[in-house]
Amino acid sequence: MKHLSNVILATIMASGGLWVPASAGPGRDAQNPEVQFQRAVQLETVEGNLSAAIDLYKQVIRSNGNNRTVAAKALLRLGGCYEKQGDVEASKAYEQLLRDYADQTESATEARTRLAALRKPAGIDSGPVTRRVWAEPKTDFFGRVSPDGKYLSFVDWETGDLAIRDLEKGTNRRLTNKGSWESNPNEEAELSIWSPDSRQVAYQWSSLKGYELRVITLDNPTPRMVYRCESLREWIEPFDWSPDGKHILAVLHSDDANQQMVLVSVADGTVRVLKRLSQSMGVAGAAISPDGRYVLYDYPQSESSLAHDIFLLSIAGGSETPLIEYPADDLALGWTPDGRWALFASDRRGSLDAWAIQTENGKPKGTPVMVKPAFGRSRSLGLTRSGSLCFGAGGARNDVYVVKLDPATGNVLLPPTKLIKRFEGSNRSPVYSPDGKHLAYVSSRTTGLFLAGTGWGDTLCIRSLETGEEREYQREMVRIAARGFSRPRWSPDGRSMLLFGRDREGRYGIYHFVLATGEAARVMSYEAGRPLGTVEGWRDEKNFFYGRRDENNNRGQIRLRNLGTGSEKIVHQVSLTEIANGAFSVSRDGRWLSTIDRLKSGEKILSVISTDSGVVSRQFKFSQEDQPDFLRHAWSADDKYVFYTRRVQTRESYKFEVWRVGADGGEPQKTGLEMPGAIDHISAHPDGEHIAFENMAPMSASPAEVWVMENFLPLLKSSPK
Numbered sequence: 001m002k003h004l005s006n007v008i009l010a011t012i013m014a015s016g017g018l019w020v021p022a023s024a025g026p027g028r029d030a031q032n033p034e035v036q037f038q039r040a041v042q043l044e045t046v047e048g049n050l051s052a053a054i055d056l057y058k059q060v061i062r063s064n065g066n067n068r069t070v071a072a073k074a075l076l077r078l079g080g081c082y083e084k085q086g087d088v089e090a091s092k093a094y095e096q097l098l099r100d101y102a103d104q105t106e107s108a109t110e111a112r113t114r115l116a117a118l119r120k121p122a123g124i125d126s127g128p129v130t131r132r133v134w135a136e137p138k139t140d141f142f143g144r145v146s147p148d149g150k151y152l153s154f155v156d157w158e159t160g161d162l163a164i165r166d167l168e169k170g171t172n173r174r175l176t177n178k179g180s181w182e183s184n185p186n187e188e189a190e191l192s193i194w195s196p197d198s199r200q201v202a203y204q205w206s207s208l209k210g211y212e213l214r215v216i217t218l219d220n221p222t223p224r225m226v227y228r229c230e231s232l233r234e235w236i237e238p239f240d241w242s243p244d245g246k247h248i249l250a251v252l253h254s255d256d257a258n259q260q261m262v263l264v265s266v267a268d269g270t271v272r273v274l275k276r277l278s279q280s281m282g283v284a285g286a287a288i289s290p291d292g293r294y295v296l297y298d299y300p301q302s303e304s305s306l307a308h309d310i311f312l313l314s315i316a317g318g319s320e321t322p323l324i325e326y327p328a329d330d331l332a333l334g335w336t337p338d339g340r341w342a343l344f345a346s347d348r349r350g351s352l353d354a355w356a357i358q359t360e361n362g363k364p365k366g367t368p369v370m371v372k373p374a375f376g377r378s379r380s381l382g383l384t385r386s387g388s389l390c391f392g393a394g395g396a397r398n399d400v401y402v403v404k405l406d407p408a409t410g411n412v413l414l415p416p417t418k419l420i421k422r423f424e425g426s427n428r429s430p431v432y433s434p435d436g437k438h439l440a441y442v443s444s445r446t447t448g449l450f451l452a453g454t455g456w457g458d459t460l461c462i463r464s465l466e467t468g469e470e471r472e473y474q475r476e477m478v479r480i481a482a483r484g485f486s487r488p489r490w491s492p493d494g495r496s497m498l499l500f501g502r503d504r505e506g507r508y509g510i511y512h513f514v515l516a517t518g519e520a521a522r523v524m525s526y527e528a529g530r531p532l533g534t535v536e537g538w539r540d541e542k543n544f545f546y547g548r549r550d551e552n553n554n555r556g557q558i559r560l561r562n563l564g565t566g567s568e569k570i571v572h573q574v575s576l577t578e579i580a581n582g583a584f585s586v587s588r589d590g591r592w593l594s595t596i597d598r599l600k601s602g603e604k605i606l607s608v609i610s611t612d613s614g615v616v617s618r619q620f621k622f623s624q625e626d627q628p629d630f631l632r633h634a635w636s637a638d639d640k641y642v643f644y645t646r647r648v649q650t651r652e653s654y655k656f657e658v659w660r661v662g663a664d665g666g667e668p669q670k671t672g673l674e675m676p677g678a679i680d681h682i683s684a685h686p687d688g689e690h691i692a693f694e695n696m697a698p699m700s701a702s703p704a705e706v707w708v709m710e711n712f713l714p715l716l717k718s719s720p721k
Contacts, residue, residue, distance in 0.1 A: 036060050037070050041077065050081050057081065072097055072104035076111055083114070091118050098131040103170040116711070128372055128712035132705055133167050133390075139704040141379050141392025142191055146198040149384035152706060153192040153201050160188030162203050162216065175201065175221045193238050194382070196245050202226070202238050202266075211235040213250065213264060227269045236264075239286040239297075247272075249295060251283055261286070261297070261313075275313060275320070284308060285332035285380055288315070290339035294362050296323070298332040298344070306478055310344055312362050323357065323364050333380045337387050341716050343371065345378070352378070354389070354709070356716055371712045381706065387713040394705040397697040398428040400441050403673055407688040410641065410660050412672040419692065420463070427461075429487055430692040431683045433494045439463045439683075439692060440488050440497065445474060458484045460499070462515065473518060477501075480511050480520040487534055487681070488513075492541055492590075498523070500534040500546075510535050510546060512563060523563065537586030539611060545571070545586055545593065558584055558593060560611070571614045583631035586611075587639040588684075592663070594642050596631045604628055606642060608663050620661060626668045629656065634682040634691075639663065643682045643691065648674070654698060658682070658691075 040056035043049045057078040061071050079093035094115040102108050112129065134152065143153030149167070156163040161176045178184050192203035199219070205212045213227040213236050226248070229235055233254055240249040247263040252271075259277035264270070274295065277283070286297035293315060298308035310324035310332050324330045328348035335342060341356045346368075354372040358365040381390040403416040419439070420427045426444035433440070445459040458481070460473040477485065481501025489498045499511045499520075508526040513519075526548070535546045542563050550557050550573070561568035572584075572593060584595040593609040604627055606620040622628065629647035636643065641660040648655050656679040661668045673679070673691075681694040 033060050033063055033067060034070055036063075037074055037077075040074070044077065044081055054078060054081050068101055068104055069107075072101035072107035075101065076107045079111065079114060083118075091115060094118075098129070100132070102131050102133045105168060105170075128709055128715065130372065130707055130709045132707050134165060134170075134706040135394075135704070137698075138172065139392075139706060141381055141704055141706055144193045144382040145384060145390035145708075146194045147196055147382075147385050148198040149386060149388060149390075149708075150198065151194075152381065152390070153194065153203070155189050155192075160184075162189035162192060162201065164201070164218070175216050175218070176223060191238060193240060193248070195241050196243055200245075202241065202248050204236065204238065206235075213238060213248065213269075215266060225269075226266060227264050227271070237283075239283075240288045241266075242288055243290055243292045249286060249288055251277070251286070261295070263315075274315065274318065278303075282308075285334070287332065287334040289335050290337060294359075296332050296335060296342050298330060303479070306474070310342070312342075312359065314362055319362075321363055323359070324368070331380075333389065334383045336383070336713060336716065337385055343383070343389065344368075345380070349373075358716075369716060371715065372709055378707075387710075389709045389712070390706065391709070392704055392706050397425055397677065399424060399695055399697070400427045400430045400439075400692060401675075401695050402690055402692045404689055405671060405673070405691060407636075407638070410669050410671045413689075416673065416675065416693075416695075420461075425697075428694045428696075429681045430694060431488060431490065431681075432685050432692060433490050434492055434686070435494055436686040437465055438494070439465060440490065442485065442488065443472075445472065458501075460485075460488060460497075460513070471515075473513075473515075476513070476518045476520065480513070480522075485511075487536070489535055489537055489544070492538055498535045498538070498544055524561070524566070536584055537590070539586075539590040545584075545611075547584055556583070558595070558609075571611060572609050572616075585633050585635055585642070587635045587663075588637060588686075589639055592635075592639065594633065594635065594663070596628055596633055596644065598631070604631070606633075606644075606661060618663070618665060620665060622668070626659070628659075630678075630680060632680060634684060635663075636660065637684040637686050637688040643671075643684070645679045645682075647678075658693075 036056055037060045040053045040060060043056060044053035057074045060074040075093050075097040079090045082090035082093060094111040097111040098108055115129065138156065140154040140157065142155050145152050152165045152167055154163055154165060156174055159178060159180055161174045161178055163172055163174045165172050176189060178187050187207040190204035190206055192201050194201055200215055200217050202213060202215045205214045210232050211229040211234065212225050214223045215226050216223045227236060235253050236250050237253065238248050238250045242249070242263070246266055248266060250262055250264055252260045252262055260273050261275040261277060263272045263274060282300045284298050286295060288295055295313040295315060296310065297313065298310045301307050301309055307329040308331055309322060310330050312321045312323050323342060324344060326348060328346050330344050330346045333343040333345055333354070341358050343354065343356050345352050346355050351374050353370055353374065355368045356371050357368045378391045378393040381392055383389050399418055400420045401416040402419045403412060404414040405411065406413055420441065423443050423445055428442050430439055430441040440460065440462050443459045443461050458477055460477055462471045481499060481503060483502040485499045485501030487500060491497065495516065496512060496514045499513055501511060502508050510523045511520050512523050535544060538544045539560060543560055544563060545558060545560055547556060547558050555573055557570050558572040559568050560571050583597070584593055586593055591611055593611055595607045595609065596604055597607065598604050604622050607616050608618040609616050627646070628644040630645050633642050633644040641662055643658055643660050646657045646659055648657055655674050655676050658671045658673040658679055659668045660671060675695050677698040678696040679693050680696065683692045685691065
C-alpha cells in the first residue's frame with residue numbers, strides 16, 4: 001500500500017498539483033480552480049474516470065483565465081484525456097493551448113510535441129504549425145524577429161522607445177530611454193531590424209530634426225547614429241542587414257520622387273545606391289539572400305495600382321529579374337535559411353496566402369508552392385535561422401457606427417449598431433451627404449501587408465443608405481492621395497468632395513474630387529514641413545474653410561478660400577496656445593464656425609464665430625468635470641448644438657461618452673451614447689435623429705497579435721523541383 005501511495009503521489013506531483021482527497025467537501029477550496037485542477041488529475045490518473053476528468057478540466061479552463069499557468073496545464077491534461085479515448089478533440093485542445101497560452105512555455109512546448117506526433121503519419125514529416133506568441137495591449141509589429149528566434153523588436157507606445165520582447169520568457173525590455181511623451185513628445189523609434197548575430201538592432205529614429213538610422217547593441221544600449229537624412233522631407237526605411245553584418249538594406253524616401261534602394265555602411269554611414277525607384281512608398285518587403293548576392297523585393301505594377309510584383313536584384317551587377325509577375329498582389333516575405341526558396345504572400349486565390357518559389361542564380365525555378373492558406377492581412381516580421389516565419393496580424397480597431405437620438409433631448413433612443421461590415425476594423429471618418437441619402441467613409445481595402453491606418457491604400461467609399469450598395473474609389477485615391485487622406489467633406493450640392501491628403505512624394509494638399517467622373521484637382525499645397533491643419537467644410541458652392549498653422553507666430557488660423565480663384569482670407573486667428581488638426585467645425589448652413597481651444601491652464605473653451613464677420617459671438621468654458629477629450633467636434637443637423645466627446649477611465653480600460661452643448665449657451669447634456677474606446681468623427685444626419693461616428697476600440701479589446709509559422713520547410717523539400 002505504501003508503494004502504491006508513492007506512485008499516486010509521484011503521478012500527481014508530476015502533473016503540477018497536490019493530491020486532494022476525493023471526499024473534500026464543498027466550500028471555497030472546492031471552487032478554487034487550482035483545487036479543481038488537482039481533483040481532475042485525481043479523477044484521470046487515480047480513479048480512471050476520464051469523462052468526469054474531462055468535464056472538470058473544461059470547467060477549470062472556463063473559470064480560470066486569469067491564472068494562465070493552471071489553464072494551460074488543464075488544456076494539456078484535457079488533450080491527454082482525449083488521446084486516451086482516441087478522440088480527435090485532442091488536436092483541438094493542443095491547438096487552443098498554442099493559440100491562447102503560447103506564453104506558458106513548458107505546457108506549450110509539450111503541446112507542440114504532442115500535436116506534431118498526432119499529425120505525423122508514419123515516415124512522413126508533419127505539416128506547418130502556426131502558434132500565437134504574443135497578444136496583449138502592448139503588442140506591436142513594427143519590428144522584426146531576431147535571427148535566433150529569441151527576441152522581437154518593437155516600439156513601446158507608452159513612451160515611443162525602442163524595446164525588445166523575450167519570446168521565451170514573455171518579458172519586455174526598453175533599449176532606449178527617451179522619457180515620457182509629456183516630457184519629450186517629438187522623438188520616437190519606428191521600424192527596426194536585427195543584425196545577423198542577433199546582438200544589434202538598426203532602427204528609424206524620428207525627431208524635429210528629421211529621420212536618423214541608428215544602431216544599438218543589446219549588451220551596451222547606447223545608440224549610435226549611422227545615417228542622418230539631409231532634410232525634413234527625407235526619411236530612411238530599413239529592411240535588412242547584409243549576411244556579413246556590414247551593411248543595411250534600406251530605401252531612402254524624399255518628397256521629390258527621388259526614391260532609392262541603398263546599402264548603408266554600418267561602420268561609416270556611406271551609401272551605395274542599388275536602384276532608383278519612381279514611386280514613393282512602393283516597396284512593402286525586401287530582403288538580402290543568405291549568400292549576399294541578391295535582393296528580393298516587391299514593387300507596384302503601375303502608378304495607379306496597389307498590386308505588387310516581385311523581383312530579384314543582383315547586388316554586384318545591378319541586373320534585375322522578374323520573379324513573380326501575376327495579376328494579383330504579391331508581396332516579398334524573405335528567404336529560407338538555405339537561400340533556395342523565396343517566400344511571398346499573394347491574394348491570387350481571393351485570400352492572402354503564403355507561397356514559396358525556388359530560385360537558382362537569381363532566376364525563378366519551377367512554379368510557386370503554397371505554404372500556408374489564409375495567411376490573412378498580416379505583416380511579415382522576418383524568418384529565423386531555423387526556418388520559422390514570424391508575422392503580425394490583427395490590431396485593426398476602427399469601425400463606423402450609427403445611433404438614433406431624440407432631437408429634443410439628445411438622449412439615445414436606439415443603441416449604436418455597426419453600419420459597415422466589410423473590412424471590419426479598417427473603416428473610419430464617416431460623413432453624411434447633404435441630402436442624407438449617402439454616407440462617405442474612408443476604408444483600408446488592401447489585402448496585403450500594409451497595415452490599416454497607415455494611409456497607403458486608403459479608399460473613398462460612398463454607401464447608399466437606401467440600398468446598401470457602395471461605390472469605391474481606390475485607384476483614384478492611389479493616383480491623387482496615395483499615402484492617405486482624411487475627413488472627406490461633401491460639397492453643398494453633393495456632387496463632389498474636398499479631401500486632405502498626401503501624394504506619393506509625401507506632399508500634403510487639399511484636393512477637389514468629382515464623384516461622377518473620378519477627376520481630381522489639387523486645390524492647394526502645404527509647402528513648409530508637416531502642416532497643422534485640414535479641410536473642414538464649405539461656406540457655399542465656391543468657398544470652403546480650412547485650418548493651418550501660421551508659420552510666423554505658431555498660431556492657428558481658420559481661412560476661407562475660393563475654389564476657383566484661390567483667393568482667401570483669414571476668418572479667425574486663435575490667440576490661445578494651441579489649435580489641433582480638425583479643432584474647428586462648420587455649421588450646416590455655413591454661417592458659423594465653432595472651435596474648441598485649450599487654454600494655458602489646460603482647460604478648454606468652445607467659441608462660436610460668425611463666418612461673415614469673424615467675430616466671436618459666444619464662448620463657453622467647460623468645467624473641470626466636463627472637459628472634452630478630443631478637440632474635434634460636430635454640429636447638430638439643426639445647428640443648435642455642438643456634439644463633443646469625453647473620455648472616462650474604467651477599471652480595465654476606458655470608454656468615451658458623447659455630450660452636447662447649446663450653440664447659444666446652456667449646460668452640457670449627456671446623450672447616453674458611450675462605447676469602449678474612442679468615439680470620433682461625428683456626423684449628424686439631416687433628419688436630426690441619427691448620427692454616424694467612428695469608434696476606435698481599445699487595444700485591450702482588439703490587440704495586435706504576433707504569430708510564428710513553424711515546420712513548413714519539409715513541405716518545400718518534398719515539392720517537385
